Amino acid sequence: MELNEKLFKALANKTRLEILRWLKDPENEIHVPTCVPISEEIKDYGGVCVSDLVNQSGLAQSTVSSYLNLLVEADLLIAVRHGKWTFYRRNEVAIQKLGALIKEEL
């Protein structure tokens, strides 16, 4: 984790910011959840599948998928594949570190 252009580019988009917020509290924020947690990891750590975020955002599936990939590349999200679903969740450690880095190093 470092404060580079790539990281801030990932955050420089309304929808991607919304995705991060939705994933903060999916129980309340994801209005029509469809993917049921199917593993202990998902039950423990949470995670939302792509199609739920597609519904929520109103954007095309391909757009959301690439946005999610950008956020993973920036280390802000963690992706876990289970069967045909990929569950995305926040990388809380990295996000806290980001806040600290901005205070110290920006």
Add this chain to the structure above:
Amino acid sequence: MELNEKLFKALANKTRLEILRWLKDPENEIHVPTCVPISEEIKDYGGVCVSDLVNQSGLAQSTVSSYLNLLVEADLLIAVRHGKWTFYRRNEVAIQKLGALIKEEL
């Protein structure tokens, strides 16, 4: 100060990030300073003129000027005009607040 697209867009550029770093410690980071502090405010709070940042960055004067304006608009920099110079300095309060907001609200 809020975590919106505009703020992160301002940070999503290598040169603008460098400018923020240079302004963190201008004495050491600005290699060829030309603008002498001419007021108590600049002496007290610091601040670097546009032409020094133009030299440092190697970009055109117009580019640097608009980059600085973007950072001011995002509330990350403070601009103070003295005579024919405009001195830019970091908005440390806002930057600390940004770090805190990311930890709490991102």
Add this chain to the structure above:
DNA sequence: ACATTATATCGTTGTTTTCCGATATGTCAA
């Protein structure tokens, strides 16, 4: 094996950003 579902990737088009040179504005000094 085949159809279905979920996600990822590719190619494209319109929009935004980057960065420039030219020019305008503002300030000081002679």
Add this chain to the structure above:
DNA sequence: TTGACATATCGGAAAACAACGATATAATGT
């Protein structure tokens, strides 16, 4: 008040991004 300097603004060309539909890949169920 004219010239020189510092900065800001404008208009444009090239690159990057946003967002889409079409298609590829991957896993599941029959």
